[in-house]
Amino acid sequence: MDEQQKEIPFGDRIIMHVDMNAFFASVEQQNDPRLRGKPVAVVGSSKRTIVTTCSYEARAFGVKTGMALWEAKSCCPNLILVVGKNREYTRISSLIMKLMYDFTPLVETFSIDEAFLDISGSLSLFGTPENIASLLKARIGDQFGLTCSIGIAPNKLLAKLASDMQKPDGLTVIKPAEVALTMDRTPIRDMCGIGKKTEKSLTMLGIRTCGDLGRFPVKLLRQKFGIVGEALHLMGLGVDDSPVVPQEESDLVKSVGHSMTLEKDLEKREDILRYLLQLAEMVGRRMRRYGVAGKTVCLSVRYADFFTNFSRQLTLPEYTNLSAEIYRGAVTLLDSVELTQPVRLLGVKLSNLRHQDEQLPLFEGERKKAHLAKAMDEVNSRFGEFSVTYGTLLTVEGKKGSFVISPAWRPQGIRKVDVE
Incomplete structure (x- = not known):
């Protein structure tokens, strides 16, 4: 096993980002076989609801999260609307997060359907990073009938970027030697933390890829964005020193x-x-x-x-x-x-x-x-x-609790919001 570890072209840290695929819609399709393979949109129970998420079959027609129902229906007339079951989603998410602790104690819940794992110390037990990802994907599939996309990289920023590269059910590895080429190929809009307004401002400076951002003079970025300019420069280089922080240590x-x-x-x-x-x-x-x-x-x-x-x-x-x-x-x-x-x-x-x-x-x-x-x-x-x-x-109607799951949701603690 020691020889196998030496062959792995990673530095001191190996970070994994797990992203459940179309999580809410996939749970609905798993619980109701009649929905499998069909365009499904999960919506709220109120009259003024929008598309919370949708299956990949619906996405193929152009249905997107946040769409009004009339707009989603115009894209896909056969779209099946399912009222979301938030308690079921939080229950399954908690079980999946618990399963991740079988591979490493360093698990950070990022949202209800995403988590970071630091697997640097797990190689002696499970082998290569790819093997750990495959084992985790198999466990999630066997126990819950769900798929996930996994990214593996030297840090959290790149691991999240990698998990978005192959969906659904993908596995992407960015090795340290591949970071520079990956940054050159990655549009700035694909990097977590760069929104539409920032993208527009960067584009006006001639910055279109993360590689462009990393090479752009830091001084000019500071003048334009203040202290955030330094962070943008590091993002363009693919640098991120933030640790994976389990909830009990956050x-x-x-x-x-x-x-x-x-x-x-x-x-x-x-x-x-x-x-x-x-x-x-x-x-x-x-x-x-x-x-x-x-x-x-x-x-x-x-x-x-x-x-x-x-x-x-x-x-x-x-x-x-x-x-x-x-x-x-x-x-x-x-x-x-x-x-x-x-x-x-x-x-x-x-x-x-x-x-x-x-x-x-x-x-x-x-x-x-x-x-x-x-x-x-x-x-x-x-x-x-x-x-x-x-x-x-x-x-007041609907006073039984929150209508939505907060992006800051956690399986336990003060960030766990009771949902209907």
């Missing part, structure tokens, strides 16, 4: 938030306030569960035109995790702006976090608030979200 989460696309556009202040209270309660409950308090409230609003949005933030006098105080901060922010259109989406977030000790507040009024919040949390933990709630929320 840093404290910097913010806790929830957002919600509304069933209908709202114009009346009292209607908007009901949803703000619901979102504040969802944020506060998660924070109390993990003993975290925050000081900065952020309100996000998206208008009915879908494209116009804004956010405002306010720093509170004291750290808090009480829903009522989070709500009051959100209301203050709402009242600080003049809404120019009906509201389509609302979001509430609390940042500037710290862990909170178990000591009760000094003043009687504050102690009562803390006891009330604790009592409500205990009832809702036992009987389900919003079993006990504020009277004003009784008229």
Whole structure:
């Protein structure tokens, strides 16, 4: 085995990125054989839903994530719409992530359908990186009937790039000696972390590939993008020193938030306030569960035109995790702006976090608030979200939990969001 290891053209680190293929749609096809081989789009349960994801059969017709249903149907008239089962997706994701720990203790959940694995220390047990990937793909296929695409490279940035190169069910390896050629061939839009706005700015500078980006003068990148310019330069070179961080070793989460696309556009202040209270309660409950308090409230609003949005933030006098105080901060922010259109989406977030000790507040009024919040949390933990709630929320539809799975979702801990 030692001789086999010496033949592997890698440095000190070997990173694997696992990306489940069309995860939600694939789970639906696996659970219902009638959907296999057919164009399937997973959608939300609300009237104003969009395509959450779709099968590869649907993608062949041009159906894409984020499409309105009428647009998706125009691309593929035979498209089968399936309402997503978020609890099932999170259950299967948790089991798949658990399976990965059989190959290495260094597993970092990147999203519900993606993970990074540091397999540098696993070669003596399982052989080459390609063999480890093949074993993992086989286990996932045997146990769950699902496929994944895997990228292997010297760092996380390149491993994620590699996993996107062959889909579905692909396996791509980028060796250190191949990095420069790979960067020259890779359009900047394919690199994780470069969005449409950044791509446009880089293109105006004559930068079209990652190789172009790596060779572009760092000084000019700093002038154009500030401190981000240095990071862009390193990305263009394929350099990434960030470690794979298992959840139990990760840093404290910097913010806790929830957002919600509304069933209908709202114009009346009292209607908007009901949803703000619901979102504040969802944020506060998660924070109390993990003993975290925050000081900065952020309100996000998206208008009915879908494209116009804004956010405002306010720093509170004291750290808090009480829903009522989070709500009051959100209301203050709402009242600080003049809404120019009906509201389509609302979001509430609390940042500037710290862990909170178990000591009760000094003043009687504050102690009562803390006891009330604790009592409500205990009832809702036992009987389900919003079993006990504020009277004003009784008229709010869909108050059982989050409609969507957050991109920051994790199998456990404060980033795990309860979904319906």
